[in-house]
Amino acid sequence: MTIPNTNSMLSFSCMVSAAVVILGRTCSCLHFTFPSFNPGNRDDFSFSPGSAISNNSLQITPNAGNMSHRSGRVVYARETLKLWNSKRTALTSFRTEFVLNILPQNGTAGEGMAFMLTNNPSLPSDSSGQWLGICNSQRDGAKTNRVVAVEFDTRQSYADEFDGNHFGFDFNSIKSFRQYPLSNQSIILASGSDVWVSMAYNGTTRLFGVDLVQHSTIGGQLKSSGSLIVNLSHYLADDIYLVFAGSTGDFTQLNQIKSWNFTTIENDATVGIRVGIKVFLAIAALVIFSTCLVGVFFMWRRLTRQRRLANRNLEKMIDAHGPVKFKLRELRRATANFSPTRKLGRGGSGTVYLGHINRMNLEVAVKRVSMGNADSNRGEQEFVAEVNTISKLSHRNLVKLIGWCHEGSELLLV
Known part of the structure; x- marks a missing residue:
């Protein structure tokens, strides 16, 4: 039996590692990043009439032509957000950041915009003005x-x-459940200056937090924040669309989103469990692999024990002061791997090859003894007798025995 193939072992190890990785993947996450927007991003979104990508931004309402009394929605179209985590043990946690820019037209602003989670992505009719593209008077x-x-x-x-x-939290209605004034923080939404918005929802604690930052014209940052506890499952079902909505009224403004990123977050408990499972699977795979490797090694040792004992006995039977013992690889090099071009002759007991021993700088004849179908023990005994006898002979018409080799099933005289 030969030593186990290392490629097979490597393949087995790779399969075990792959299994650990696959078993560890139990979360389907939603993640995207848009540092800015260009026409190449159109397929990532669906647009209501008049909404578009322009000036490296999402234009939620029209930015040209008739801009008054308009409403619009831009929906992320690639994937929906799952309400629950993969095991339905907690609501999905997420974080999103975006930069909004509201630029009044003709000096006066109106009406506003919103970031929405909804199961109904289509723009409601008659949702301009105070309705912000969220709902209308019939559905409020x-x-x-x-x-x-x-x-x-x-x-x-x-x-x-x-x-x-101001900003506020709305649930199925344009009338805010909770409002947060911004003027006392010197943040002006409709100033034409960028407002950085960060939102985070913790599916375990149900805390929904919002932070706003606007750079002051005189330096520094202006900040405002608000939060509340809300169970999203009271208002939403699975497959949630991520939407920006906006509207104008008698007065108009550009409702723009200049960048946007979104990612789901694993809560600490889920992460801890998942990491624990991955560590356990990795350790179990390592133990199984190591056990298999050790088992194969001992099996190989057991099956080759008889051959190794036979080799040791053969060496003991050969006169210790007699010829040199060569390695098989050295004789293979000397004869160009027993090349047919090096063959000197062939007899009943084997084939003779011309060789050159580099370390001795000596040209030699290498006899590759043929065992045929004879009993292996008897053949080895004859080989030993031949080695011991020839090594003691000295005559000018006889070739001197320099050495011998016995590895595996190979018996060679040099």
Whole structure:
């Protein structure tokens, strides 16, 4: 039996590693990044009429032509967000950042825009003005809207709104569940300056947080934040679309998104469990692989024990002060791997080849003894007798025996 093939062992190791990786992948994550937008990104989104990519931005409402009393939506079209994690043990956690820019036209702003999670991506009819492309007067507050939105309002639309410069959380309605005024933080949404927005939702704690940052014209950063506890499953079903919506009224503005990234997040408990499973599988695979390797090695040792003992006995039977023992690889090199061009002759007991021993700088004849179908023990005994006898003979008409070799089934005289 030969030593196990290393390529087979490597293949087995690769299969085990692949199994560990595949078994460890239990999360289907949503992740994308758009540092800016160009016409090549059109297939990543679906656009309502009038919405477009222009000036390296998503234009949520028309940026040319008739811009008053318009509404629009831009939907990420490649993939939906799953409401629950893969094991449905917790709501999906996520984080998103984007840069919005609201530029008033003719000096006065109106109405606003929103980031939405919804199961209904189509733009509602008659959703311009105060409705921000989120809903309309007939559907405001309806549970079937399935909308969770963070609005960025630039015009006061009803008496309960703080003012025309705030953000708020909306659930199936344009009337904010909670509002956060921005003027007291000196943040002006409709200033034409970029506003960096960061949102994060923790599916375990149900905390939904929003942070806004705007660079001051006199230096430094202006910041505002807000958060609340909300169970998204009360408002949304699986397969959630990520949407930007916006509108204009009597007054118009450009509702622009200049960059956007989004990623789902594994909560700590899920990560801990998944890491533990991966570590366990990796250790188990390593133990199994090591056990198999050790088992194969001992099997090989057991099956070759008789041959190794026979080799040792053969060496003991050959006179220790007699000829040199050569390695098989050295004799293969000396005879060009027993090349037919080196063959000197052939007899009943074997074939003789011309060889050259480099370390002795000596030209030699190498006899490759043929065992045929004879009993191996008897053949080896005859080989030993021949080696011991020839090594003691000395005559000018006899070729001197320099050495011998016995490896595997090969018996050679030099």
